[in-house]
Amino acid sequence: MGRPYLRFIATALVGTLAVQASPAPDPDATPAPAADALAHDLYRELIEINTTDSVGNVTAASAALARRFRAAGFPPADVLVLGPNERKKNLVVRLHGTGKHKPVLLIGHLDVVEARREDWSTDPFKLVEKDGYFYGRGALDMKAGDAIMATTLLRMKQEGYRSSRDIVLALTADEEGGCCNGVEWLVRNHRELIDAEFVLNHDGLVGYSITSEHGVPQEFALSATEKMYADYQLTVTNRGGHSSLPRADNAIYQLAQGLLNIGHYAFPVELNDVTRGYFERMAATRSGQAAADMRAITRSPVDPSAVARLSREPELNSLLRTTCVATRLEGGHANNALPQRAQAVVNCRILPGHSKEEVRLELVRVLDDASITVRYVADDGTVTDRAPDQRAIAPSPLLPQVVKPLESTVAALWPGLPVVPFMNASATDGIYTRGAGLPTYGVAGIAVDADDMHAHGRDERVRVAAFYRGNEFFYRYLRAVTVQ
Amino acid sequence: MIASRRARAAATLFLVIARAAGSAAAPPALPDATASDALAHALLKQLVEINTTDSPRGNVTTAAEAMAQQLRTAGFPAADIHVLGPSARKKNLVVRLRGSGAHPAVLLIGHLDVVEARREDWSTDPFELIERDGFFYGRGTLDMKGPDALMVAALVRLKREGFTPARDIILALTADEEGGAANGVAWLLEHHRELVDAQFVLSGDDYSVLTEHGRPLFFQLVASEKVYADYQLLVTNKGGHSSEPVPDNAIYRLTRGLDRLAAYEFPFELNAVTREYYRRLARIESGQRAADMRAILREPPDRQALARLSQDPVDHSITRTTCVATRLDAGHANNALPQRAQAVVNCRILPGHSPEEIRQRLVDVLADPAITVSYLASDGRLLAKAPEVRGFAPPPLLPEVLTPLDQLVAQTWPGLTVIPSMSAGASDATHTSAAGLPTYTFSPLTIDPDDDREHGRDERIGVASFYQANEFMYNYLKLLTAH
Numbered sequence: 001m002g003r004p005y006l007r008f009i010a011t012a013l014v015g016t017l018a019v020q021a022s023p024a025p026d027p028d029a030t031p032a033p034a035a036d037a038l039a040h041d042l043y044r045e046l047i048e049i050n051t052t053d054s055v056g057n058v059t060a061a062s063a064a065l066a067r068r069f070r071a072a073g074f075p076p077a078d079v080l081v082l083g084p085n086e087r088k089k090n091l092v093v094r095l096h097g098t099g100k101h102k103p104v105l106l107i108g109h110l111d112v113v114e115a116r117r118e119d120w121s122t123d124p125f126k127l128v129e130k131d132g133y134f135y136g137r138g139a140l141d142m143k144a145g146d147a148i149m150a151t152t153l154l155r156m157k158q159e160g161y162r163s164s165r166d167i168v169l170a171l172t173a174d175e176e177g178g179c180c181n182g183v184e185w186l187v188r189n190h191r192e193l194i195d196a197e198f199v200l201n202h203d204g205l206v207g208y209s210i211t212s213e214h215g216v217p218q219e220f221a222l223s224a225t226e227k228m229y230a231d232y233q234l235t236v237t238n239r240g241g242h243s244s245l246p247r248a249d250n251a252i253y254q255l256a257q258g259l260l261n262i263g264h265y266a267f268p269v270e271l272n273d274v275t276r277g278y279f280e281r282m283a284a285t286r287s288g289q290a291a292a293d294m295r296a297i298t299r300s301p302v303d304p305s306a307v308a309r310l311s312r313e314p315e316l317n318s319l320l321r322t323t324c325v326a327t328r329l330e331g332g333h334a335n336n337a338l339p340q341r342a343q344a345v346v347n348c349r350i351l352p353g354h355s356k357e358e359v360r361l362e363l364v365r366v367l368d369d370a371s372i373t374v375r376y377v378a379d380d381g382t383v384t385d386r387a388p389d390q391r392a393i394a395p396s397p398l399l400p401q402v403v404k405p406l407e408s409t410v411a412a413l414w415p416g417l418p419v420v421p422f423m424n425a426s427a428t429d430g431i432y433t434r435g436a437g438l439p440t441y442g443v444a445g446i447a448v449d450a451d452d453m454h455a456h457g458r459d460e461r462v463r464v465a466a467f468y469r470g471n472e473f474f475y476r477y478l479r480a481v482t483v484q
Numbered sequence: 485m486i487a488s489r490r491a492r493a494a495a496t497l498f499l500v501i502a503r504a505a506g507s508a509a510a511p512p513a514l515p516d517a518t519a520s521d522a523l524a525h526a527l528l529k530q531l532v533e534i535n536t537t538d539s540p541r542g543n544v545t546t547a548a549e550a551m552a553q554q555l556r557t558a559g560f561p562a563a564d565i566h567v568l569g570p571s572a573r574k575k576n577l578v579v580r581l582r583g584s585g586a587h588p589a590v591l592l593i594g595h596l597d598v599v600e601a602r603r604e605d606w607s608t609d610p611f612e613l614i615e616r617d618g619f620f621y622g623r624g625t626l627d628m629k630g631p632d633a634l635m636v637a638a639l640v641r642l643k644r645e646g647f648t649p650a651r652d653i654i655l656a657l658t659a660d661e662e663g664g665a666a667n668g669v670a671w672l673l674e675h676h677r678e679l680v681d682a683q684f685v686l687s688g689d690d691y692s693v694l695t696e697h698g699r700p701l702f703f704q705l706v707a708s709e710k711v712y713a714d715y716q717l718l719v720t721n722k723g724g725h726s727s728e729p730v731p732d733n734a735i736y737r738l739t740r741g742l743d744r745l746a747a748y749e750f751p752f753e754l755n756a757v758t759r760e761y762y763r764r765l766a767r768i769e770s771g772q773r774a775a776d777m778r779a780i781l782r783e784p785p786d787r788q789a790l791a792r793l794s795q796d797p798v799d800h801s802i803t804r805t806t807c808v809a810t811r812l813d814a815g816h817a818n819n820a821l822p823q824r825a826q827a828v829v830n831c832r833i834l835p836g837h838s839p840e841e842i843r844q845r846l847v848d849v850l851a852d853p854a855i856t857v858s859y860l861a862s863d864g865r866l867l868a869k870a871p872e873v874r875g876f877a878p879p880p881l882l883p884e885v886l887t888p889l890d891q892l893v894a895q896t897w898p899g900l901t902v903i904p905s906m907s908a909g910a911s912d913a914t915h916t917s918a919a920g921l922p923t924y925t926f927s928p929l930t931i932d933p934d935d936d937r938e939h940g941r942d943e944r945i946g947v948a949s950f951y952q953a954n955e956f957m958y959n960y961l962k963l964l965t966a967h
Contacts, residue, residue, distance in 0.1 A: 227727070229819070231818045231819075241797075242908070243808055243810050243830040243832075244710070244801060244806070244832050244908030245797040245798060245800075245801050245806075245908075246797065246800070246801070246806050246807075246808035247797045250746065250808065250809065252742060252809040252810070252811075252812055252827070253742060253743070253746040253809065255739075255812075256738075256739035256740075256742040256743050256746070256809075257739075257743060259735060259736065259739045260736065260739055260740060260743060263733065263736040263739075314728040314729060314730045315728055317728075317729075318727060318728045318729070323727070323728075323729050324729075325726055325729035325733065325821065326733070326735040326736065326739075326814075326815075326822070327726050327735070327815045327817070327818055327819065327820060327821060327822055328735075328814055328815030328816075328817075328818060328822065329735055329738075329812040329813060329814035329815060329822075329825060330812060330813060330814075331809075331811055331812030331813075331827075332809075332810045332811030332812060332828065333811075334810065334811075335714045335810055335811060335828050335830050335860070336712070336714075336810065336830055337810060338808065338810060339809070339810055339811065339812075342812055344735070345815065345818050347726040347818050347819055349726075349727050377818070425725070425727030425728065426725075426727050426819070
């Protein structure tokens with residue numbers, strides 16, 4: 001669900017990479033019409049089951065896929081539908097391997113955000129193919145990935161594939177919000193079912209990992225860490241009074257001054273293994289000042305003018321530091337009364353290694369006004385004086401057993417396409433698996449144009465060709481990861 | 485009244501008035517004073533118990549009809565009583581006590597409508613007149629069914645006595661001063677000017693005797709008003725995801741503008757009323773404040789004296805137009821960059837300046853073309869430009885109004901001074917002033933500014949004050965029209 005940083009990169013690379021990254025069919029690629037037909041079938045079935053938090057039913061989607069797995073010969077003991085309540089059950093399927101290596105866990109969420117028919121050009125709960133695109137709620141985020149992962153397991157089963165490790169697939173509830181996040185619930189209650197050496201999360205950036213420009217892939221982002229999301233509430237109270245008698249003390253003006261301090265403040269630059277790897281690899285694809293700046297910031301001490309230049313790009317700025325931005329304001333209760341209260345919401349994206357409370361205290365310092373209280377707003381809306389002390393989880397190490405097969409698979413399908421380590425801007429279910437100590441990587445072979453991101457919005461869509469290419473990619477990549 | 489009388493009321497908190505008498509020496513009661521008090525009480529009860537809110541439960545016409553019936557009973561001829569208005573629920577009462585015609589008429593105005601009141605917010609039923617602990621409680625007791633009852637009672641008493649005033653006394657009790665679509669004063673002036681035409685207007689929409697812990701400080705006569713205006717400041721932006729903040733942010737642009745607005749001061753300016761206000765106050769103030777008041781009256785005014793005085797919000801507001809941000813609203817989701825940020829700025833504009841002039845000034849002060857400044861009309865409409873009409877210069881302080889007032893105030897509260905003042909605006913006096921009728925606002929009710937519950941819960945007036953004011957109103961109208 002996190003929004004990617006890749007728009008900038010895609011724009012920057014269009015000149016340098018267009019030659020090498022054409023989507024020409026790969027000679028090695030064996031067409032798999034049966035697998036594509038199956039993926040399409042599952043995709044349709046999933047989209048047409050409403051899995052929103054409001055009126056939808058995730059269990060129905062889990063059960064529909066469970067039937068497919070049982071029909072394909074998976075023993076009932078390896079196909080489990082389980083969860084904390086009737087509407088929010090998760091599917092856990094295991095394809096047994098030889099046990100040479102520890103299992104790999106594949107995760108994907110089945111739930112989707114709300115969609116209103118009147119907002120859409122098509123029925124959001126119908127898979128519609130039109131003008132070279134698949135349309136529907138979840139077309140990108142992330143029923144495409146769910147269908148692709150399920151297809152891959154079914155295909156391997158049918159082929160009698162001998163994997164070097166168990167492949168566990170967990171398709172889950174409430175990633176987009178709701179009471180009962182499925183990954184969190186499984187980690188807490190059925191760790192034994194999902195334990196693995198590492199996790200592949202098909203959520204990727206937002207259901208994809210390849211940013212394209214007019215359909216031409218620009219790069220493959222390997223999501224290996226993510227920022228931590230936190231909302232803070234800033235409040236100024238005042239005794240108010242009648243607006244015909246303004247006074248120097250005014251809740252709105254006080255809040256305004258505090259917000260200006262936040263607007264001017266930049267958190268310190270801090271790179272981790274993932275973002276350092278990102279800038280190193282990106283530098284190789286750039287030239288001139290940009291390349292020099294990217295190299296400069298990976299060295300120590302960091303060159304402040306290079307930081308300043310790169311920070312002008314919002315996407316890169318967000319990779320370099322924790323960011324906080326005012327997103328909402330509310331103040332006053334009547335046009336003719338001095339405000340008794342002014343409030344703002346400040347949304348922060350916190351770098352790994354830092355806690356929400358640490359950032360809260362930094363906001364207090366930056367605001368520099370003891371009468372502006374800074375409280376933490378939890379996901380469920382609860383407001384507390386202090387924020388959690390837990391630090392954002394460190395990036396997953398770039399394991400060779402994950403990265404090498406990825407590079408070779410990408411090279412085979414998209415010759416020349418760079419694989420760059422990446423830090424997601426916001427939360428995915430990866431926070432729960434990383435929190436459980438499982439290295440987690442966002443990997444999805446679907447390409448989306450930087451300017452065509454409709455996830456969570458209306459007319460969510462994926463190119464038909466990108467869907468089938470992503471299906472083929474995942475099959476090949478999972479084989480590469482589980483080869484004997 | 486819509487706008488604050490707190491502006492003026494609060495002024496008294498900062499006053500020390502040595503000569504103010506502690507107790508009220510009531511003038512000798514006239515023979516039928518007791519009967520008149522009983523009538524005033526009955527009228528107040530009747531008015532409070534008729535819901536005249538703008539909501540569907542309210543009906544101003546019912547109150548107008550009830551007062552018309554009282555006047556007919558008192559002997560006013562049917563031809564001199566009119567109940568009329570633009571809609572069935574919003575009719576106004578106009579009654580005329582005919583005089584000798586020696587002078588042009590005087591028009592008394594009062595509004596019958598009240599602001600909403602919810603039973604659950606109040607200690608008593610707001611639409612029932614409750615007498616308790618020396619107070620009358622009920623919605624409108626202060627604003628302004630109390631003054632309405634006093635004006636009707638005075639007319640009835642004069643009529644019953646067979647008094648012939650030297651000028652016709654017209655009373656208009658009207659709808660929608662507090663809001664609503666059918667302001668009665670504006671409607672009468674536009675459609676029935678002949679019924680309400682007068683040499684000058686007295687509005688009862690105020691309490692004039694300000695006290696501190698029960699001790700009267702001075703008597704305010706409102707003779708000028710500021711113009712009320714709301715503006716909307718709006719910044720729009722393409723928004724985006726909050727994980728990638730961009731420098732151009734609707735909230736920051738708006739707050740930068742508000743920061744500049746907070747630092748801005750409109751120019752110092754006095755008019756005939758506020759000059760007289762400071763001249764008279766300087767006499768009863770002492771020390772640095774008195775000296776500062778005199779110093780700002782000099783040409784050129786003393787800047788340091790002005791700066792000192794302006795630290796007091798009341799003096800700050802009397803000496804200049806003020807604009808202040810009163811509301812904020814921005815953003816639509818915690819995790820999205822705001823696509824829109826808006827603020828309401830409320831201004832109180834000195835007479836002689838127009839809302840459009842102030843709008844343009846705000847544009848200059850905000851100094852950011854991305855912040856649009858629209859005028860927010862009282863019906864909620866947003867207009868790209870504000871009205872060009874200027875607030876009315878204060879009328880002359882007519883001796884025929886002021887002399888009897890000075891005399892009666894001195895008699896009722898020995899030592900108390902009448903101080904002309906300027907209100908924060910937005911009362912029905914705006915309409916009569918616009919029609920060219922000099923308008924003065926007062927009512928002889930006594931109130932501690934700390935106890936101003938106008939528009940609030942448990943609105944009340946003192947029982948003793950109400951009856952004292954009843955006597956005052958009668959005597960004042962008699963003095964005003966004696967010759």
